[in-house]
Amino acid sequence: MIEKDLPEMPCRELVEVISDYLEDRLSPVDRARFEAHLAECEACRTYLEQFRQTIRALGRLPEESLSSEARNALLDAFRGWSHR
Amino acid sequence: MLRLALSRVESRAVAEEVVQDAWLTVLRSLDRYERRSTFRTWVLGIVVNLARSRARAERRAVPLSSEFVPSVDPARFLPADHPRWPHHWAVEPAAWRTPEDELLAGETRKVILEAIDALPPAQREVIVLRDVEGMPSTDVCNILALTDTHQRVLLHRARSRVRHALERYFAATEAT
Numbered sequence: 001m002i003e004k005d006l007p008e009m010p011c012r013e014l015v016e017v018i019s020d021y022l023e024d025r026l027s028p029v030d031r032a033r034f035e036a037h038l039a040e041c042e043a044c045r046t047y048l049e050q051f052r053q054t055i056r057a058l059g060r061l062p063e064e065s066l067s068s069e070a071r072n073a074l075l076d077a078f079r080g081w082s083h084r
Numbered sequence: 085m086l087r088l089a090l091s092r093v094e095s096r097a098v099a100e101e102v103v104q105d106a107w108l109t110v111l112r113s114l115d116r117y118e119r120r121s122t123f124r125t126w127v128l129g130i131v132v133n134l135a136r137s138r139a140r141a142e143r144r145a146v147p148l149s150s151e152f153v154p155s156v157d158p159a160r161f162l163p164a165d166h167p168r169w170p171h172h173w174a175v176e177p178a179a180w181r182t183p184e185d186e187l188l189a190g191e192t193r194k195v196i197l198e199a200i201d202a203l204p205p206a207q208r209e210v211i212v213l214r215d216v217e218g219m220p221s222t223d224v225c226n227i228l229a230l231t232d233t234h235q236r237v238l239l240h241r242a243r244s245r246v247r248h249a250l251e252r253y254f255a256a257t258e259a260t
Contacts, residue, residue, distance in 0.1 A: 010171035012161040016154070019240035023221070043176035050180060054247040057187045057196060058215035 009033035014044050018051050085131050087200075087216065091208035092135035102138055106131045121226065128213065129227045139205075155244035180254050192253065199249035203242050210235055211242035 006029065014037055020026050021034050038044055085106065089099035109130050117126055160175045186192065200208055200216075206228075213224045225235050 010161075010169075011173045012154075012156070012158070012171035015156045015244070016240070018155075019236060019243060023236070025236070041172075043173045046179055047177045050177060050251070051243065051247055053180070053184055053187060054243060054250060055215055056184070057192070057250075058211065058243075058246065059218055060188055061193065061196065061216050 006033050006036065009037045011037075011041060011044055011047075014038070014041075015047060018048060022052070022055075085128070087212050088128060088131050088209065089135045090201075091203075091205050091212055092132070092139045094139075098138060099135070102131065102135045105134050109134065121223065125219070125223045125227060128217070128219070132209065132227055153241060155241060156248070177251065178255065180250075181258050182254060187250075191257075192250070195249055195253045196246060199246045200242075202249075203245060207238045207242035207245070210238040211246070214239055215243070 009030070014034060017026060017030065017034065021031065026034060038048065085103045086096075086099055089102040089106075090096065093099050093102060106127065110127055117123065121129070160173065162169050162172050162174045164170050166172070182192070200211065203211065209228055210224060210230070213219045213227065214221065219227075221232065221235055221239075224230070225232055228235070230238070
């Protein structure tokens, strides 16, 4: 129904709304424009895939551990607390 | 917690103090935890508050810039008056040849961490909580006192910059 006559979503606009697209926050019209453009633009498909890879890589960063000094100070604090 | 604290204060030593203070605050105020949020959200909220007051104390005011900053360098797109492809890619993103499971190998991980460090504090907080910690957006908005829209703008800018850092890194290393 909304397939035809939509103004095209150029690459420059698409790169601004990728997070909204991924979180399903685009209006139905913009979503249709987004997907119509993507179907025809390999560069934007590449960009989207790299964006997804970036998010996945961020999610797999190991939690940075505290330095041993800080850890010891923390343990002391815990000990002090449990003796109260 | 540490990375979150680091997003507001200058040095690692100060960030570690903030994390310690946060644990002490958690222990002291456990009886005031009201279960209106998950425990994790409550704890991270304490970290943010302490880090912010610490940063204020250390004179670093954090401006919330609201002006529009493009996610991708405008020079990479064709001009609006291009006869055939207005606002389409002029310099297309090159495919990454590095397989995804190598994306967290030592060097690449360093690139990502450095990119996070280079972000403005507000963007850094959001991307750490959302993408690194995997926290839902409603919790992030609560902790950081952001509107939903502002949170999404900050997150998208931050992700765009990290992707760009990876792109630059791969362009340099894969070229050979």
